[in-house]
Amino acid sequence: MAASLGxxxxxxxxxxxxYKWITQPIDHFGLTNGxxxxxxxxxxxxxxxxxxxxxxxxxxxxYLDCANTTIMYEYAKQLGGLAVSLEHRYFxxxxxxxxxxxxxxxxxxxxxxxxxADAVSFVEYIKESHNGAPDSKAIVASGSYGGxxxxxxxxxxxxxxxxxxxxxxxVKSFSNSSDPETYNWWTWVNRVYLDHSEEASEKIKNxxxxxxxxxxxxxxxxxxxxxxxxxxxxxxxxxGNVQLVSALTNVYSxxxxxxxxxVKPGRNPVGxxxxxxxxxxxxxxxxxxxxxxxxxxxxxxxxxxxATCFNHxxxxxxxxxxxxxxxxxxxxxTCTYIPLQSSNIPEGTIFPPFPKASDGVPQYCKLEYGVxxxxxxxxxxxxxxxxSDIRNSTRIIWSNAEFDPTSxxxxxxxxxxxxxxxxxxxxxxxxxxxxxxxxxDPNDSETVTQxxxxxxxxxxxxxxxx
Numbered sequence: 001m002a003a004s005l006g007x008x009x010x011x012x013x014x015x016x017x018x019y020k021w022i023t024q025p026i027d028h029f030g031l032t033n034g035x036x037x038x039x040x041x042x043x044x045x046x047x048x049x050x051x052x053x054x055x056x057x058x059x060x061x062x063y064l065d066c067a068n069t070t071i072m073y074e075y076a077k078q079l080g081g082l083a084v085s086l087e088h089r090y091f092x093x094x095x096x097x098x099x100x101x102x103x104x105x106x107x108x109x110x111x112x113x114x115x116x117a118d119a120v121s122f123v124e125y126i127k128e129s130h131n132g133a134p135d136s137k138a139i140v141a142s143g144s145y146g147g148x149x150x151x152x153x154x155x156x157x158x159x160x161x162x163x164x165x166x167x168x169x170x171v172k173s174f175s176n177s178s179d180p181e182t183y184n185w186w187t188w189v190n191r192v193y194l195d196h197s198e199e200a201s202e203k204i205k206n207x208x209x210x211x212x213x214x215x216x217x218x219x220x221x222x223x224x225x226x227x228x229x230x231x232x233x234x235x236x237x238x239x240g241n242v243q244l245v246s247a248l249t250n251v252y253s254x255x256x257x258x259x260x261x262x263v264k265p266g267r268n269p270v271g272x273x274x275x276x277x278x279x280x281x282x283x284x285x286x287x288x289x290x291x292x293x294x295x296x297x298x299x300x301x302x303x304x305x306x307a308t309c310f311n312h313x314x315x316x317x318x319x320x321x322x323x324x325x326x327x328x329x330x331x332x333x334t335c336t337y338i339p340l341q342s343s344n345i346p347e348g349t350i351f352p353p354f355p356k357a358s359d360g361v362p363q364y365c366k367l368e369y370g371v372x373x374x375x376x377x378x379x380x381x382x383x384x385x386x387x388s389d390i391r392n393s394t395r396i397i398w399s400n401a402e403f404d405p406t407s408x409x410x411x412x413x414x415x416x417x418x419x420x421x422x423x424x425x426x427x428x429x430x431x432x433x434x435x436x437x438x439x440x441d442p443n444d445s446e447t448v449t450q451x452x453x454x455x456x457x458x459x460x461x462x463x464x465x466x
Contacts, residue, residue: 017041017066022125024089026096027109028117036096038118039087041067042126048080049132052139052162052463053123056085056437057153059146060330061266062323064092071437072141075456079463081139082130086122088146089115090329102328104369110329112152112337112383119153120160137162139459143434144168144406145330147399148338154396155384163395163462165455167434168406171385174339174376185253188408190349192256196274200281204252205350207287208245212352214288215241227292230309237313244312246343248291249351251298252277254321259403259432261443266324269301271443274403335365337383339373391415395462396423397455401431421466424458426451 019039026034041064054072058064064087067073076083087094090110095101119140127133140161142150147169154164193201214220216235224232227248233241255273258264262271270276277294284290299307304323311317319327334340339361345354365371380386390396390411398414400407407427414425428436430445436452 017064017068019064019066022122024118024121028114028121032109034096036089036094038089038094038122039064039092040122041065041085043067043073043076043083044130046077046080047082047130047132050135051080051082051132052076052137052459053126053133054079054081054083055119055123055138055140056083057119057140057142057146057149058086058088058091058094059142059144060088060091060325060333062092062326063266064094069439070141071439071452071455074439074452075139075459078456079459082126082133082136084122084126086119089118090332091326102332104332104371107329107332107369110332110336112149115149116153116156120157123160137463139163139165139462141165141167141437143437145170145333145338145340147410147434151390151396151398152383152385155389155393162466163397163459165397165399165437166410167399167437168401168404168410169398170338170340170406170409171390171411172376172409174341174373174379184408185405186345186349186351188405189253189256190351192274192403192405193252193278193350197278197282200278201350203281203287203290207290208249208350208352210287211245211248211291215244223288226288228296228309230311231313233312240313243315243317244310245352246354247310247312247318248295249345249354250318250321251295252351253405254298255294256403257405257433258322260435260438261445262441263303264438266304267322269298269303269305273297332369332371335361335369335371335373337374337379339365390423393423394419394421395466397458398423398425399434399436399451399455400425400427401433401435402427402429403431404433406433420461426454 019041021037021039023035024038026032026036054076056065056070056072065085067083067085070085073083089096090101096109097106100106123138127136138161140150140153147166148171150164151166151169153161214223220235221232223229233244255277258268259272259274260268263269276297280293281290284293298321299305305320341361343354345351347353362372365373391414398411400410411425414423428447428451430447435448
């Protein structure tokens with residue numbers, strides 16, 4: 001189901017883009033001699049010889065953003081640069097083994113080293129194929145997992161990537177870390193709701209308490225109708241009931257993270273979902289109906305996430321919530337070099353606590369793909385992503401957002417510096433997940449508009465002084 005939804009979205013959004021292709025090695029380090037075609041997009045109408053290469057690195061999506069649909073197009077216009085976007089290997093149509101690319105054995109070349117080498121090779125190609133570009137400086141931007149990549153590109157290939165905009169880039173959310181601070185995702189979500197409305201927050205907490213009692217009561221089967229479930233829940237179905245509560249809870253996280261003012265297809269099915277949930281919570285008197293209306297605000301809206309009933313016994317039902325994500329290759333990535341973990345809900349929030357075994361992800365990865373995730377320490381050391389590396393880095397903008405729980409697992413502090421080339425962390429109020437990377441929209445908040453002006457000004461400073 002997710003695959004068909006994702007493909008439909010890809011066809012919808014990319015049909016008018018003039019994509020091009022570059023030949024890349026399946027493995028840049030000689031483990032195989034094969035090649036594949038990697039998709040990219042380029043716009044040069046603003047380019048002045050020597051102007052910067054403004055690269056948008058494709059994210060974990062079914063589709064590649066056309067280079068004229070990301071903020072890098074606007075920045076290229078202001079900087080006299082080239083606007084380009086590069087699809088991530090194994091995503092969309094950039095498939096090293098065609099339709100067989102997503103088998104466990106064929107995904108072994110889906111490594112961070114190869115992803116970075118793809119981008120290095122691509123920048124070199126762009127410089128060679130455009131007059132006046134050999135001396136152009138490349139600035140890379142991307143968001144979410146892509147934000148992690150944008151930072152990794154700069155930290156590991158500083159000779160190729162002059163600067164980086166890492167929007168909502170996680171660096172400390174790895175499941176095998178012993179640091180409890182890596183699991184602040186739900187603490188952040190909790191704070192977002194408390195900051196919006198203490199009254200609504202208390203009602204949310206109470207509603208989940210009521211649901212817990214109902215799941216242990218004799219009238220549990222009535223929840224089928226009350227929550228529009230595909231099948232009646234049972235007291236004896238512990239796993240199904242945990243999945244039911246988990247899915248209902250996750251909607252609150254989606255709504256905060258993706259609280260965009262307008263619908264972004266494949267991401268949020270309604271505009272300002274956080275505000276709408278607060279309103280539902282304040283006006284609804286029945287706790288179960290409050291949860292029901294909140295859930296169906298997301299899954300009942302038109303779009304790729306739409307469902308006719310809530311299949312709480314399906315462990316992957318909730319994956320349809322954000323259909324822009326191409327789940328199979330992204331799951332493989334989270335089982336290798338960026339083992340993300342955001343499902344640990346600690347005691348003390350307004351949401352049901354949900355501890356997760358620290359060895360749960362490695363066990364799943366070994367069973368599903370035959371791989372073991374890198375540890376936080378291994379990622380930090382191998383790819384220069386340690387706190388010390390980040391503190392001492394130059395020319396990276398870490399862009400975080402008030403509504404976005406990814407901010408809790410991104411860079412939260414950088415020391416002040418008189419060096420104009422020093423990296424910066426910017427936390428923007430009234431902004432959602434990697435929202436600064438979208439093209440400007442009349443509905444944007446004033447703070448998002450101001451952030452974009454600040455980002456391009458920082459790029460100008462770097463290009464002049466660094």
